[in-house]
Amino acid sequence: MTTATISKKAQQQLDLDYAKEHLLTHYLKEGDKVYTILRSVSTSGMTRNISLVIAQGDEIIDITYYVAHALGEKVTESKGHRAIRVNGCGMDMGFHLVYNLSSVLFAGQERAGYALKQGWI
Numbered sequence: 001m002t003t004a005t006i007s008k009k010a011q012q013q014l015d016l017d018y019a020k021e022h023l024l025t026h027y028l029k030e031g032d033k034v035y036t037i038l039r040s041v042s043t044s045g046m047t048r049n050i051s052l053v054i055a056q057g058d059e060i061i062d063i064t065y066y067v068a069h070a071l072g073e074k075v076t077e078s079k080g081h082r083a084i085r086v087n088g089c090g091m092d093m094g095f096h097l098v099y100n101l102s103s104v105l106f107a108g109q110e111r112a113g114y115a116l117k118q119g120w121i
Helices: 008-027 062-069 093-105
Strands: 033-041 047-056 059-062 075-078 081-087 117-120
Touching: 008 062, 008 093, 033 081, 033 093, 047 062, 047 075, 047 093, 062 075, 062 081, 062 093, 081 093, 093 117
Parallel strands: 033 117
Antiparallel strands: 033 047, 047 059, 047 081, 075 081
């Protein structure tokens, strides 16, 4: 019996592809709104931990894990919640995350970055 190994880069690509497919199959379609939640800000103000959720019917679903994989980011724990650590300041980092997610999910479409809407909770 032979077991094949896979490179770290190939595994990351598989994770990215799976996350994109899962988000599009189960959670998001063009025009949907993704809500961002600011979990914490560093004392310098240069780093933020942000979670992403969606509303489906009467449920709030945390999609942070899949978004992080789709964007090639790491998931961190912040105050007992999953979050994506975003560095920098001077712009709306929640919008930044949703715009990048939209660009990845709807690549090839005109104005793909604006296919999803963003709101803060």
